[in-house]
Amino acid sequence: MFHRRLPLPALALFALLLAPAAQAGEIEAVAPTLRLPPLDGGNGALFLTLVNHGPADRLIAAAIPGTRVTELHTHRRDGDVMRMRRVEAIELPADGRAELRPGGDHIMAIGLSPLPSPGATVTVTLTFAQAGTLTVEAVAASPAPAHHGHDGQ
Numbered sequence: 001m002f003h004r005r006l007p008l009p010a011l012a013l014f015a016l017l018l019a020p021a022a023q024a025g026e027i028e029a030v031a032p033t034l035r036l037p038p039l040d041g042g043n044g045a046l047f048l049t050l051v052n053h054g055p056a057d058r059l060i061a062a063a064i065p066g067t068r069v070t071e072l073h074t075h076r077r078d079g080d081v082m083r084m085r086r087v088e089a090i091e092l093p094a095d096g097r098a099e100l101r102p103g104g105d106h107i108m109a110i111g112l113s114p115l116p117s118p119g120a121t122v123t124v125t126l127t128f129a130q131a132g133t134l135t136v137e138a139v140a141a142s143p144a145p146a147h148h149g150h151d152g153q
Contacts, residue, residue, distance in 0.1 A: 028053065029048050032046065032139070033141050038143040052096055054094065054131075058092060067109045
């Protein structure tokens with residue numbers, strides 16, 4: 001029988017596609033991915049789509065094991081430069097969705113150590129103002145290029 005080894009990024013994608021969406025009440029977390037920092041103790045970022053099947057709510061906190069601090073962030077234009085800023089909440093419209101993605105809203109994993117292996121899963125707890133907590137399994141993904149802004153430098 002012929003066996004072929006898949007590269008780690010392909011394994012992470014495969015695991016992500018097979019992972020079921022997590023749901024708390026009427027909020028569903030789809031495709032949670034933890035982008036790892038290039039170095040142990042650096043800053044990573046969590047990306048996912050939040051789908052709300054109910055009334056408006058707000059993501060008010062997140063917890064990622066092994067981080068010094070976990071914060072909600074967004075990008076805002078400051079003149080000709082996009083800057084990352086901490087925010088108190090990420091709005092989730094009624095019967096709508098919030099895309100947490102590079103260059104937009106996301107969750108920062110500050111001081112992540114020890115680093116999980118790419119393809120491993122990390123348990124993340126999301127807290128909403130109305131719906132309470134939602135625990136999701138995020139797939140760890142290879143580090144972003146250094147210019148992305150989540151490398152801790």
